[in-house]
Amino acid sequence: MLRDITIGQYYPSGSIIHRLDPRVKFAGTFVYIVSLFVFKTFWGFLPAAVWLITLVIMARIPVKYLLKGLRPMLFLLLFMAAMNLLMTPGEVIGQWWIIKVTKEGIRSAAFMSLRLALLIMGSSLMTYTTTPTALTAAMEHIFRPLKIIRVPVHELAMMMSIALRFIPILLEETDRIMKAQQARGADFESGGLIKRAKAMLPILVPLFVSAFRRAGDLAQAMEARCYHGGKGRTKLHPLKYKLRDIIAYIIMIGYLVGCIFIP
Amino acid sequence: MSIILDHVSHIYNPGTTFEKRALDDISLVIPDGEFIGLIGHTGSGKSTLIQHLNGLLKPSSGNIFFNGQSIFDNDFKMKDLRREVGLVFQYPEYQLFEVSVIKDVLFGPNNLGMKTLDAEVAAYAALKSVGIDESLLDVSPLDLSGGQKRRVAIAGVLAMKPKVLVLDEPAAGLDPLGRREILDTIANIRKEQNITVILVSHSMEDVAQYVERIIVMNKGKIAMDDTPQEVYSHDEELQAMGLDIPEITRLFLRLKKEGYRLPTDVFTVDQAYEAMMK
Ligand SMILES: Nc1ncnc2c1ncn2[C@@H]1O[C@H](COP(=O)(O)OP(=O)(O)OP(=O)(O)O)[C@@H](O)[C@H]1O
Ligand SMILES: [Mg+2]
Numbered sequence: 192m193l194r195d196i197t198i199g200q201y202y203p204s205g206s207i208i209h210r211l212d213p214r215v216k217f218a219g220t221f222v223y224i225v226s227l228f229v230f231k232t233f234w235g236f237l238p239a240a241v242w243l244i245t246l247v248i249m250a251r252i253p254v255k256y257l258l259k260g261l262r263p264m265l266f267l268l269l270f271m272a273a274m275n276l277l278m279t280p281g282e283v284i285g286q287w288w289i290i291k292v293t294k295e296g297i298r299s300a301a302f303m304s305l306r307l308a309l310l311i312m313g314s315s316l317m318t319y320t321t322t323p324t325a326l327t328a329a330m331e332h333i334f335r336p337l338k339i340i341r342v343p344v345h346e347l348a349m350m351m352s353i354a355l356r357f358i359p360i361l362l363e364e365t366d367r368i369m370k371a372q373q374a375r376g377a378d379f380e381s382g383g384l385i386k387r388a389k390a391m392l393p394i395l396v397p398l399f400v401s402a403f404r405r406a407g408d409l410a411q412a413m414e415a416r417c418y419h420g421g422k423g424r425t426k427l428h429p430l431k432y433k434l435r436d437i438i439a440y441i442i443m444i445g446y447l448v449g450c451i452f453i454p
Numbered sequence: 455m456s457i458i459l460d461h462v463s464h465i466y467n468p469g470t471t472f473e474k475r476a477l478d479d480i481s482l483v484i485p486d487g488e489f490i491g492l493i494g495h496t497g498s499g500k501s502t503l504i505q506h507l508n509g510l511l512k513p514s515s516g517n518i519f520f521n522g523q524s525i526f527d528n529d530f531k532m533k534d535l536r537r538e539v540g541l542v543f544q545y546p547e548y549q550l551f552e553v554s555v556i557k558d559v560l561f562g563p564n565n566l567g568m569k570t571l572d573a574e575v576a577a578y579a580a581l582k583s584v585g586i587d588e589s590l591l592d593v594s595p596l597d598l599s600g601g602q603k604r605r606v607a608i609a610g611v612l613a614m615k616p617k618v619l620v621l622d623e624p625a626a627g628l629d630p631l632g633r634r635e636i637l638d639t640i641a642n643i644r645k646e647q648n649i650t651v652i653l654v655s656h657s658m659e660d661v662a663q664y665v666e667r668i669i670v671m672n673k674g675k676i677a678m679d680d681t682p683q684e685v686y687s688h689d690e691e692l693q694a695m696g697l698d699i700p701e702i703t704r705l706f707l708r709l710k711k712e713g714y715r716l717p718t719d720v721f722t723v724d725q726a727y728e729a730m731m732k
Contacts, residue, residue, distance in 0.1 A: 202470075202471065203471060204471055253469060253470060255469060255470075256470060367543070368548070368549055370505065370510045370543070371543045371546065371549040372549060372561075373510060373536070374508060374510065374536060374540070374541040374542075374543065374611070375536075375561055375562035375565060375610060375611065375614065376533070376536050376537070376561075376562050376565030376566045376614065377561075377565055378533075378565065392551065393549075393551045393561065396551035397548055397549050397550065397551050400548070400596065401548055
């Protein structure tokens with residue numbers, strides 16, 4: 192159940208998308224997100240959807256897996272849809288008590304949820320196809336100029352990649368602890384809000400204890416290998432553009448230009 | 455509490471590249487009161503198998519019967535099952551969370567809805583049987599030593615008075631004396647309460663002298679299921695699965711091959727001594 196949370200997780204399938212330079216994928220995701228925001232009509236999503244579907248097929252990510260990534264965001268999605276549905280003024284087509292549903296509201300709810308769903312799936316596609324290490328390397332590279340104004344780019348990137356790496360570990364741990372407490376008769380599914388919140392305690396306490404232990408272990412292991420931050424650190428696999436990366440950039444520019452000029 | 459596994463398979467993450475068939479067509483009968491050792495190499499599916507025994511995992515295919523009732527029956531009560539089958543996880547010390555030892559042990563009995571007094575009696579008895587001193591009852595479980603934590607965690611399950619006790623690697627990561635003590639404790643509990651005990655381990659040496667039946671798992675399948683003596687006579691097959699029989703047993707098997715008239719049901723130095731002095 193908890194393992195169903197796939198957001199931010201790497202999904203190895205060895206496809207061409209996986210082998211692209213992470214910087215290309217960063218740029219691609221950026222372009223994709225921009226393209227989601229330039230349009231005000233439903234038709235505007237068509238190229239983005241086609242783009243996403245093509246990439247998903249090329250990356251050989253199971254559709255089921257992609258949809259699973261949406262699940263933790265479902266609440267946010269519904270919340271946004273509801274807000275849009277109820278808050279948009281316009282031509283009223285239904286009214287109960289103080290709740291008014293307008294034509295514009297329906298349209299904007301559908302529009303916003305579609306955009307958010309496409310946004311989430313598109314950005315998770317990047318993490319599905321890029322290892323945390325590659326992500327860090329790309330981030331470090333892209334944000335390198337910020338070093339001039341003393342932003343600790345390397346450290347931030349390292350923190351992010353460790354955080355990403357720890358998501359599955361902590362989920363696994365949570366799963367284990369939940370099972371262990373269930374074996375002791377704990378019940379997480381029934382009861383009111385307060386009872387359920389209370390039932391979280393036997394999970395949260397051991398989880399925090401173990402997270403701190405792990406963090407300590409990791410810090411020690413890094414220190415034992417003489418890690419001392421970004422300064423003077425070289426890479427085992429420096430990022431280098433290949434032909435396919437350049438082709439990808441060209442396609443990307445074509446997509447962006449197309450999105451802006453075709454309508 | 456008889457348990458029957460009928461062609462049980464379990465697949466993790468079906469339909470993805472992470473797909474893993476952890477159990478492959480397992481059929482087993484676990485009658486009342488047996489002392490069973492479940493042995494297998496790392497990743498052979500032991501932990502997966504035992505989580506089926508109290509319904510934490512459900513089979514991908516196949517069926518499981520508890521006292522003749524299928525877990526897929528509509529009126530099957532999971533809570534009753536959790537009461538009857540106590541499961542102590544691998545490294546159980548990491549699941550302690552309460553402010554004091556006694557409160558942590560009371561967690562299980564309270565969840566089952568035992569009366570306050572009954573729960574307390576059960577908790578004290580459980581702590582006593584695992585050898586936790588009364589002076590430690592109000593100490594925070596996080597302040598105990600590793601071995602003591604392990605004992606408290608085991609007591610937490612014992613206090614629920616299970617009819618079947620399943621322990622996943624209860625001796626892992628302890629020093630030799632600690633291992634011995636934990637295993638002796640478990641053997642004592644089983645003798646006193648006459649319950650079914652399933653002891654998971656990857657070390658034959660640990661379980662040999664205690665159990666009356668050994669189930670050997672290999673790559674999600676049951677490779678052997680017999681008395682220790684019978685299982686150990688397949689030394690070479692076991693080695694191929696990455697398992698080892700007790701050194702002393704191997705010595706006796708070898709001597710027997712050379713023509714000495716010696717028994718082969720020798721698992722400890724004490725037993726060896728006795729056999730040789732006869
Ligand atoms: N929650 C899970 N999700 C995916 N795969 C899993 C999960 N739990 C176990 N596995 C896989 O199933 C197989 C069997 O694992 P299991 O934990 O049952 O082995 P084990 O015999 O208990 O090993 P060990 O002696 O190391 O504890 C392993 O290959 C493992 O990687
Ligand atoms: Mg295990």
